[in-house]
Amino acid sequence: MTDKHYTLIDPESGAELQLKRYDPTLGPSVLDIGALYGKLGVFTHDPGFGATSCCESNITFIDGEKGVLVYRGYPIEQLAEHSSFIEVCYLLLHGELPTPAQLAAFDESIRTHTMINETLLRFFNGFHHDAHPMAMVTGVVASMSAFYHDSTNISDPADREVFAHRMIAKIPTIAAAAYKHSLGQPFVYPKNDLSYCANLVNMLFAVPSESYEIKPIAVEALDLLFILHADHEQNCSTSTVRLAGSSGTNPYSAIAAGISALWGPAHGGANEAVINMLEEIGDASQIGKYIAKAKDKNDPFRLMGFGHRVYKNYDPRATIIRKMCHRVLETVGQENAVLLELAVELEQLALKDEYFIEKNLYPNVDFYSGIIYRALGIPTSMFTVMFAIARTVGWVAHWQEMVADPKSRIGRPRQLYNGPGLRDYAPINKRD
Helix, strand or coil, X not given: CCCCEEEEECCCCCCEEEEEEECCCCCCCEECCCCHHHHHCCCXXXXXXXXCCCCCCCCEEEECCCCEEEECCEEHHHHHHHCCHHHHHHHHHHCCCCCHHHHHHHHHHHHCCCCCCHHHHHHHHHCCCCCCHHHHHHHHHHHHHHCCHHHCCCCCHHHHHHHHHHHHHHHHHHHHHHHHHHHCCCCCCCCCCCCHHHHHHHHHHCECCECCCCCHHHHHHHXXXXXXXXXXXXXXXXXXXXXXXXXXXXXXXXXXXXXXXXCCCCCCCXXXXXXXXXXXXXXXXXXXXXXXXXXXXXXXXCCCCECCCCCCCCCHHHHHHHHHHHHHHHHCXXXXXXXXXXXXXXXXXXXXXXXXXXXXXXECCHHHHHHHHHHCCCCHHHHHHHHHHHHHHHHHHHHHHHHHCCCCCCCCCCCCCCCCCCCCCCCHHHCC
16 A cells, blocks of 8 residues: 545535545555545445445455456466365465365365254245245345354354354255255255265255266366356455445345345356357357347347456456366267357357457356356256355355454445435325
């Protein structure tokens, strides 16, 4: 940080205000506008908060212009190649990569917290058979504070750590239970001798009546996807967790709020939309027609999986996931090969089109992740749930950071009011 300032002058009164500039480790500088209203009587206006720094964070950094994503300073490419999801969880929570002993202890703790209370498990029987899995997951996570209230003292670091481990460990169990309920199949209990992603695969697809062989490529693919989805700076759902958590609510409620925000099709539902789009296109011969539709402002059709609110270059996660997509389809997903071929040709044609080049519409992580999930036998209704499993550690890390920050305050955005001016109440018998 520096002592540099910007001077803001009110054109009407001539009053001056010194805005202190803060220089980050990476990324653009920010101006402290906290005194703006008190000194000049005005607010800033930034719909969607596209140019507003809402907090100070040490967790994740994105450079959208250059296509860069780092967790705690480590490039996503290096973590995807060399790390594991559990190790990335430790990194996001603690700020540093673990020693072998630290990783072993953390992994053991996560494994021993995988089961959920039997009464909580029976909650699923209260949902209709065709309830959306995201609705079930949101409701069950919100109710966790009634079962694990011994770890909801947000001012106690030990409670915060227990909550973090419980939340990360139990979200796959909750997600798999939602899936099993939607199928009418028995719940499959977690196995603590399995790795995080192997355990999830087993809970999703095993049945009590016969043995189930876990495919290594499925575990490897999920581990990679979870690393790529673990955190993404101050996105909609993470900001929701921070805003809800700033009130001092219990952490399970804050995470449930984040899950609800993730459910939106403009956020966590994008990979499902990509599959629906590819199925609508249907055949490579139709790609030109649909590209033309996407460029037509009067046509409601949009190419899903292209472009990003932050990235103005190629999404670095898309480059990584594309390779895994090919490997998965070569191993277990030949029946979905048509979708991959369609996706690849669509990508190639779009990237050569001046319209997409001019607007920097590059494929993002959602473009290929849905194809991988489909190849692994995961239905589209579960795509956003899988996203929620991966992003839980990011939400927890940001919640922990916010709660531990002595400068943290309850979130209270301002507004630009354009409603009626001040007026007097008229009795009903005097209204026309």
